[in-house]
Amino acid sequence: MPKVGMEPIRRAALVEAAIATIGETGSLDVTVSQIAKRAGMSSALAHHYFGGKDQIFLAAMRQILRDYSAEVHKELAKTTRHDQRAEAIIRANFADSCFDPSAVSAWMTFYGQAQTNADALRLLTLYQRRLRSNLIHALRGRVAEPEIGAELLAALIDGLYIRVALTAPDEDAEAKAFAMLAQLTGDTQ
Amino acid sequence: MPKVGMEPIRRAALVEAAIATIGETGSLDVTVSQIAKRAGMSSALAHHYFGGKDQIFLAAMRQILRDYSAEVHKELAKTTRHDQRAEAIIRANFADSCFDPSAVSAWMTFYGQAQTNADALRLLTLYQRRLRSNLIHALRGRVAEPEIGAELLAALIDGLYIRVALTAPDEDAEAKAFAMLAQLTGDTQ
Amino acid sequence: MPKVGMEPIRRAALVEAAIATIGETGSLDVTVSQIAKRAGMSSALAHHYFGGKDQIFLAAMRQILRDYSAEVHKELAKTTRHDQRAEAIIRANFADSCFDPSAVSAWMTFYGQAQTNADALRLLTLYQRRLRSNLIHALRGRVAEPEIGAELLAALIDGLYIRVALTAPDEDAEAKAFAMLAQLTGDTQ
Amino acid sequence: MPKVGMEPIRRAALVEAAIATIGETGSLDVTVSQIAKRAGMSSALAHHYFGGKDQIFLAAMRQILRDYSAEVHKELAKTTRHDQRAEAIIRANFADSCFDPSAVSAWMTFYGQAQTNADALRLLTLYQRRLRSNLIHALRGRVAEPEIGAELLAALIDGLYIRVALTAPDEDAEAKAFAMLAQLTGDTQ
DNA sequence: AATGAATGAGGATTCATTCAT
DNA sequence: GATGAATGAATCCTCATTCAT
Numbered sequence: 001m002p003k004v005g006m007e008p009i010r011r012a013a014l015v016e017a018a019i020a021t022i023g024e025t026g027s028l029d030v031t032v033s034q035i036a037k038r039a040g041m042s043s044a045l046a047h048h049y050f051g052g053k054d055q056i057f058l059a060a061m062r063q064i065l066r067d068y069s070a071e072v073h074k075e076l077a078k079t080t081r082h083d084q085r086a087e088a089i090i091r092a093n094f095a096d097s098c099f100d101p102s103a104v105s106a107w108m109t110f111y112g113q114a115q116t117n118a119d120a121l122r123l124l125t126l127y128q129r130r131l132r133s134n135l136i137h138a139l140r141g142r143v144a145e146p147e148i149g150a151e152l153l154a155a156l157i158d159g160l161y162i163r164v165a166l167t168a169p170d171e172d173a174e175a176k177a178f179a180m181l182a183q184l185t186g187d188t189q
Numbered sequence: 190m191p192k193v194g195m196e197p198i199r200r201a202a203l204v205e206a207a208i209a210t211i212g213e214t215g216s217l218d219v220t221v222s223q224i225a226k227r228a229g230m231s232s233a234l235a236h237h238y239f240g241g242k243d244q245i246f247l248a249a250m251r252q253i254l255r256d257y258s259a260e261v262h263k264e265l266a267k268t269t270r271h272d273q274r275a276e277a278i279i280r281a282n283f284a285d286s287c288f289d290p291s292a293v294s295a296w297m298t299f300y301g302q303a304q305t306n307a308d309a310l311r312l313l314t315l316y317q318r319r320l321r322s323n324l325i326h327a328l329r330g331r332v333a334e335p336e337i338g339a340e341l342l343a344a345l346i347d348g349l350y351i352r353v354a355l356t357a358p359d360e361d362a363e364a365k366a367f368a369m370l371a372q373l374t375g376d377t378q
Numbered sequence: 379m380p381k382v383g384m385e386p387i388r389r390a391a392l393v394e395a396a397i398a399t400i401g402e403t404g405s406l407d408v409t410v411s412q413i414a415k416r417a418g419m420s421s422a423l424a425h426h427y428f429g430g431k432d433q434i435f436l437a438a439m440r441q442i443l444r445d446y447s448a449e450v451h452k453e454l455a456k457t458t459r460h461d462q463r464a465e466a467i468i469r470a471n472f473a474d475s476c477f478d479p480s481a482v483s484a485w486m487t488f489y490g491q492a493q494t495n496a497d498a499l500r501l502l503t504l505y506q507r508r509l510r511s512n513l514i515h516a517l518r519g520r521v522a523e524p525e526i527g528a529e530l531l532a533a534l535i536d537g538l539y540i541r542v543a544l545t546a547p548d549e550d551a552e553a554k555a556f557a558m559l560a561q562l563t564g565d566t567q
Numbered sequence: 568m569p570k571v572g573m574e575p576i577r578r579a580a581l582v583e584a585a586i587a588t589i590g591e592t593g594s595l596d597v598t599v600s601q602i603a604k605r606a607g608m609s610s611a612l613a614h615h616y617f618g619g620k621d622q623i624f625l626a627a628m629r630q631i632l633r634d635y636s637a638e639v640h641k642e643l644a645k646t647t648r649h650d651q652r653a654e655a656i657i658r659a660n661f662a663d664s665c666f667d668p669s670a671v672s673a674w675m676t677f678y679g680q681a682q683t684n685a686d687a688l689r690l691l692t693l694y695q696r697r698l699r700s701n702l703i704h705a706l707r708g709r710v711a712e713p714e715i716g717a718e719l720l721a722a723l724i725d726g727l728y729i730r731v732a733l734t735a736p737d738e739d740a741e742a743k744a745f746a747m748l749a750q751l752t753g754d755t756q
Numbered sequence: 757a758a759t760g761a762a763t764g765a766g767g768a769t770t771c772a773t774t775c776a777t
Numbered sequence: 778g779a780t781g782a783a784t785g786a787a788t789c790c791t792c793a794t795t796c797a798t
Binding site for chain 2 (some may be wrong): 015025026027028060098102108112113114115116121124125128148151152153155156157158159160162166167168176177180181183184
């Protein structure tokens, strides 16, 4: 057991533990000690590596976004047909991994944080910009005004996500987003 | 200065102060003392009337929902034409009062709370059910499947609200919701 | 046991406890808890009344200076002869109370604090200004240049105090200061 | 790059870094890590060489005293006339190097430390004894009672130093000490 | 010789909550 | 009805110190 080069390992463990703890608790009201204990180290070490609670949270958020991006890319890679890209994005947004309690909690608290924490807001904005530009690209050629269509679809995705994640876990959000897409593209269902 | 019958006045003052304080802080990280001071009384009294912090928050949320409902009813009352009801609901959801920092903060923290706090979740579900049923009613006769249309429109409203409230304060969310409605009803703009 | 009007009592108790604790420890490395416990209350209450550790220390320093001032006035009040005032001031500066371990500790840490803490520096300057002006007044008519004489005598008093307080507890500093005064006034001893 | 014989170099670097850090901070509230980093090594190594924080401080104090002694000897070496020695000592005590922020800080914290730390007290006593014996020697033949004169002058030097270092950086302490010396020796200026 | 890793202990501060008046 | 008094519990963070490599 080498005692060198632990930093990335510890950081990753802490980020994972942070997400898990937030997920279990359902809020940001988790202590550094809880996270550190779950990650198998002292809270002092957590501070040593991250500098403070906020930065642990921020790292966790970045991880969530990375995971989400990976999901999107995975789905996009599955198809080569351009007219299937929007569907792929929708599928990614409603993948099971997105409804993992940890992810839901992190995401919701994320929205809360964005009001106070500039870094959180920046990350959130980044996510939204990416989703929007992905959708614009995917809708080009399929709808008359891709910008507007993307905006609507993006908002719908966020809105459906919240509904399903919070209040209606059993609904098929994906199907609804597909319906909306059909509506936008004028396809007959 | 009568010393009796103060309860409702005190409670209202506390609820108002709670909303204002949450709005200013941008999070639920506000102390009972802050709220009580703003309401012009001791924190002990706040506890006396509400029993605890959580219940103050809950009362504040109820108030927010009441305000929101009032806005909806006000808009609905402005028109007698049934085919204007959906528009009225949209207008209510994007009224200036909904973008008041206090309201945004309360609403976002609400989403966060809903994961842990059963009462918060119940209130949130209530809101969503009401919005949905209002929309179903409003869309009846205008779209083929009012249930699905309502679902889409509701999700879109929530999604647009989050976007605009958090990351794009200058965008015209109302116009987009109208566009979506036109899309659903098949109206040419 | 009335439960109202405790603030001044608590504050006084804390200040006294702070001085005593600093005296016992011999440094500013004392915890708020220690002070609070000695004063018979929780550390939370200490914070409640003073706002923070620094302010407790500051209050303690003010108390030390008040005590010192009282000593000076007491000695000055003992004589009506103007040509005895300098002697009175010297006596006050070397009164037993000034060599109380608590006072010595507080005074020394005071010097240390003055470099970092603006308030501490202000208090220290105040003390020095007062001593100087007292001495100028007392030397007027007895020496050719009261300002310079006062400066010298004041420095000598501080210097002797430090020596005696720290390294030579058994020396008679007062006698030396009298010798210096005689030197300045040209009196034959 | 030889790996042997580093000890004295490391120790010297740490001592210098300690003095500089104390000077910058204005207090003893500096961490071993800060000192070690400034000295270009890990805090673990600092511990390895010195055994603990206290010993680093002590070494720093010894260095300060060494520097001070060097200043005294330098000034004494400049003159061969015995009746100029007292002046030389005074000049050394108010040399610019003595008012270097680092030195002032170290010196003041020194006074504070002396109450708790036996080693610090020993060093301080050593300094005072040396100053006193230097002055006695220098005053022999110039004043009737060199012992008393030395005592007075030593106290005056310390007192003036504190005043000037802490509260009146622009005053000419040296001139005042000269005035006092003239007073003692009965010289007309 | 040198260091990154790791922690235990502690400390200031905050706050919801209770209680005597 | 109302409040000042009071606190226990908790939390973030710091730091000297130790140890394996």
